[in-house]
Amino acid sequence: MKVRTTQLFTSYLLLLLLLAAEFGVARLPLGEAARGLVLIPALMMVGIVAMGFMELGKAPQTARFFALAGAVWLAILLGLGCLDPMTRVLYPTQSTAVY
Numbered sequence: 001m002k003v004r005t006t007q008l009f010t011s012y013l014l015l016l017l018l019l020a021a022e023f024g025v026a027r028l029p030l031g032e033a034a035r036g037l038v039l040i041p042a043l044m045m046v047g048i049v050a051m052g053f054m055e056l057g058k059a060p061q062t063a064r065f066f067a068l069a070g071a072v073w074l075a076i077l078l079g080l081g082c083l084d085p086m087t088r089v090l091y092p093t094q095s096t097a098v099y
Contacts, residue, residue, distance in 0.1 A: 015049070025037050
């Protein structure tokens with residue numbers, strides 16, 4: 001039981017350190033091309049949660065499949081959500097308000 005508690009505590013501390021790193025990278029005056037650097041700590045956090053808390057390394061193949069399917073679905077939803085504001089175009093129009 002003590003080993004499991006130590007593993008959970010270590011995973012939690014790593015998540016906190018990566019959160020601090022993510023906030024630190026987000027505060028840097030980076031150009032638009034380097035904004036993807038914020039994703040590196042976030043992806044590392046996903047790995048720590050998957051291996052440390054969910055124990056997917058010891059899980060059966062079915063559990064790994066469903067965890068991967070959930071991650072793919074989340075990536076699709078977040079990708080579509082990010083694309084929505086990028087594809088919207090505001091066209092100027094004349095005011096045609098009728099009173």
